[in-house]
Amino acid sequence: MMxxxxxxxxSGAGRPNHELLVAGTVLAMLVALYLVLVWVPNERxxxxxxxxxxxxxxxxxxxxxxxxxxxxxxxxYLWRRRLPWDVLAGASAEVGVLFTTMALVSGTLWxxxxxxxxxxxxxxxxxxxxLWFLYAGYLVLRGAVEGEDRRARLSAVFGIVAFxxxxxxxxxxxxxxxxxxxxxxPGDIRLAPEMLVTLLVSVGAFTLLYxxxxxxxxxxxxxxxxxxxxxxxxxxG
Amino acid sequence: MSGGGRRGSGCSRLVYFTSxxxxxxxxxxxxxxxxxxxxxxxxxxxxxxxxxIPGEAATGKGEERARILGA
Numbered sequence: 664m665m666x667x668x669x670x671x672x673x674s675g676a677g678r679p680n681h682e683l684l685v686a687g688t689v690l691a692m693l694v695a696l697y698l699v700l701v702w703v704p705n706e707r708x709x710x711x712x713x714x715x716x717x718x719x720x721x722x723x724x725x726x727x728x729x730x731x732x733x734x735x736x737x738x739x740y741l742w743r744r745r746l747p748w749d750v751l752a753g754a755s756a757e758v759g760v761l762f763t764t765m766a767l768v769s770g771t772l773w774x775x776x777x778x779x780x781x782x783x784x785x786x787x788x789x790x791x792x793x794l795w796f797l798y799a800g801y802l803v804l805r806g807a808v809e810g811e812d813r814r815a816r817l818s819a820v821f822g823i824v825a826f827x828x829x830x831x832x833x834x835x836x837x838x839x840x841x842x843x844x845x846x847x848x849p850g851d852i853r854l855a856p857e858m859l860v861t862l863l864v865s866v867g868a869f870t871l872l873y874x875x876x877x878x879x880x881x882x883x884x885x886x887x888x889x890x891x892x893x894x895x896x897x898x899x900g
Numbered sequence: 901m902s903g904g905g906r907r908g909s910g911c912s913r914l915v916y917f918t919s920x921x922x923x924x925x926x927x928x929x930x931x932x933x934x935x936x937x938x939x940x941x942x943x944x945x946x947x948x949x950x951x952x953i954p955g956e957a958a959t960g961k962g963e964e965r966a967r968i969l970g971a
Contacts, residue, residue, distance in 0.1 A: 768924065
């Protein structure tokens with residue numbers, strides 16, 4: 664099944680769908696950057712620093728999306744036992760960890776001028792840090808286990824269990840007392856129309872970026888799998 | 901989006917914001933470059949492996965094979 668995977672163009676470069684995704688992502692990112700850096704007005708009290716918000720929320724949203732894809736792909740692997748699902752889960756987890764890192768870093772950079780601290784053990788921050796460690800651990804596990812089926816099975820179980828933290832992160836600002844702002848409460852969006860438009864465009868652009876990075880990482884994962892199989896053939900053939 | 905806390909001058913906030921944005925973009929681009937590097941590395945190794953498989957016995961590439969496999 665996986666042995667037939669073509670990897671001579673693992674980047675996907677040259678394929679129409681890939682080029683379309685690259686072009687769409689670049690265009691959407693440029694529009695988002697224009698809106699964030701030029702079009703949207705500053706928030707009244709925070710000034711220019713408030714513009715980090717658009718980067719921060721888009722990163723956090725895509726981290727959740729990436730980990731949801733890990734959950735779906737892990738369930739699909741355990742159900743179907745087809746390795747491409749496992750490769751997809753690994754690719755999505757990697758991009759998810761990147762976006763979680765960006766959400767944490769952008770949150771810290773935003774927090775410093777506003778709350779006057781670099782870090783505080785707020786429930787949202789703490790649960791997000793736990794999320795980062797969970798999926799970083801997932802990636803370490805993938806690298807440490809020998810044997811593709813065993814690795815895929817263990818990773819799938821870990822990927823399903825780790826997802827439990829995602830709703831906890833999302834709901835932490837409602838469950839516990841927190842200083843993290845709740846901007847997008849259901850039925851109560853506390854944003855000016857320009858800010859909401861900019862936020863939605865940023866989230867859309869970052870979602871395309873997630874799709875692009877995940878596709879790139881998926882192709883590298885498939886090539887890696889074929890390499891491992893070729894090595895095995897050389898060993899035993 | 902409630903504010904408060906430390907107030908900086910407009911200029912220092914602009915410098916802070918610019919630095920923060922550059923840092924985040926460096927993080928993002930760093931991952932893209934890392935992906936590209938990993939892809940090239942895997943493709944190169946795979947190409948070498950494939951070249952070795954057909955005429956391996958005839959060309960006597962046993963040492964090369966052992967080196968690549970880390971044996």
